[in-house]
Amino acid sequence: MATDFPEQIKELGATLTSIEKVLDLDAMQREIDELQEQVGAPDLWDDQANAQRVTGRLSTLQAQLERVQGLRGRIEDLEVLVELAQEEGDADSLAEAESELTKLQQAVESLEVRTLLSGEYDEREALVTIRSGAGGVDAADFAMMLQRMYTRWAERHGYPVEVYDTSYAEEAGIKSTTFAVKAPYAYGTLSVESGTHRLVRISPFDNQGRRQTSFAAIEVVPVLEQTDEIDVPDEEIRVDVYRSSGPGGQSVNTTDSAVRLTHIPTGVVVSCQNEKSQLQNKASAMVILKAKLLALKKAEERAHLDSLRGDVQATWGDQMRNYVLNPYQMVKDLRTEHETGQTQAVLDGEIDDFIEAGIRWRRGQEAEATA
Template sequence: MFDDIGLNAKKAEAEDKSKQKELWDDPKKAEKVLKELKYWTDLEDVWKGLSAKAKDIEELGHMVEEGSTEANELETEFEQLENAYQKAHVKLLLSGPYDKRDAILVLSSGTGGVDAQDWTEMLLRMYLRYAEQQGWKTTVTEKTMGAEAGIKSATIEIKGMVAYGFLKGEHGVHRLVRLSPFNAKNLRQTSFALVEVLPIIPEDEGVEIDEKELRIDTYRSSGAGGQHVNTTDSAVRITHLPTGLVVTCQSERSQAQNKSQAMSVLKGRLTQKLLEEKKEKIEELKGGYREAAWGNQIRSYVFQPYTMVKDHRTDQETSQVQAVMDGDLDDFIEAYLLKSK
């Protein structure tokens, strides 16, 4: 069973890496390899449990009467087993070069004024809840408050095995439709926010960044309403001159720490840019390339006049809007990974 799904091979590869003598010369690399080995070992345990459960259900299925209470209970158990199988199977699909990396999420408000800023803050809460449910560690490294409500932007660092692999499908434009609480007439309002998902790349890997191509500005960190939260120029803004990409960080007290965080985000953005350019070239050859514009939202969240969340790439949808906003994203993430395998 395990050979069929490729789990044995993946675990064996991780075990071989962990046995290399020179591995322990690099503690960071060793930690990464041991994390990967634990990931595959834990997944193997899950598969063994599912296999045993499937065998039990099959045996009991021959012993119960069709239409009986026991048969109905067995059917419910089988449905639960199917769901658990799909969740475990999805983890085997994460074979991209950066799928097992930690991730950075950058949220930016788009068209829609105050509603868009409020929407961006709602998405921030949604992703923090989702990460918490996965047992991942999160740090909000940058947050720019809106003048009236919500946030203009935010950056979250998410540390957890396969965080990038699971979240990469969230990259894109998210659309909100609701009756605006910021409009005196309570009119229907459509708002947009952009979610960027970037892999965290170690300094010695991935895209090389020439410091000569950077403009680094420092300024005082500020909180809500523009008030200064410290008296030193610890906040950092880095501009990558060849691409025009701009990254800011003001969450740490030290300028050096903020610079390090900002460089991590910049490296992730440049890596993501290269991945997207490669994908766009392939799509152009296929005749399916579409510009990444605000009209090309990946998912819509409708609060009024009815409730629905729909992913436009997979057609996955639910009427349980509040559950989704509370971080219940599993069905959407799994549907995307299964479709893009």
């Protein structure tokens, strides 16, 4: 059946119009103009933290506006291409138009998902912590597989990743890792990945070739800015320093530069060993600690609201996604029911469909909770 170009292009244009209204492009342009004035001020860099905030916000808004305007231009160009191709009966141009239509539909759908990220911290960069759970060496290996999956996902999108701390397991894999994904909306996007992930496969570490089930936990928190209100008195923090180490206990540093911070009232512990300087590691660890304490505070507030509502069901179950490599190939999200048989592609970082389904699911849950 031939593609109904006029109808599909009309639907695409209408969807983009609704997105433009949600994003409020006029207000976005006004904020860009104001930020550009601030960037032009000669004393901007006297306050480096504020300068980074201003330039970062400006860059984010400009990229978002250009993205929307670019899609609008592509839709208009497609309309002209289809009209000319149909008039001249140009089959090659119609095939090109069909390909572009598919790409545009995917791009607009992805942008529509972005408009669902309206939480207080959704625009922030993300701190991701992965911990191996039950399953011994297979769980440690699974944790490393997940680290690779999210790193590959970030690379596909051109998002920088900075690893703060990795604790290697003795035989293979990792006990835990914490890394930052440095991109606008990384927190809002990746926060739906929080929870327990489960792997089922023939264990490469079992000489009898038995099937093994293992677990890993994902925690995602937003990177905080200096303006965020989270006060951590010095007397509430215990600081331990130790020597950085790599896989197999190999020393990667000859001084005690790695830093471990313990927040005494809550028991939250964070480590950082990516920098050569103890001072730098302490500063990075403090960023992570504050982010985790803020997430803890927000979780307590949500739990309190749930108790007031009489809501005894946890929104996020302990197990949110299964990765089955044997006896069949399947990755399935237990919340959204989204699934695929392309397990290797998922483990190579192709997880956008799962993330988008998770964001839509979360918005549905929020709508139900406020109804």
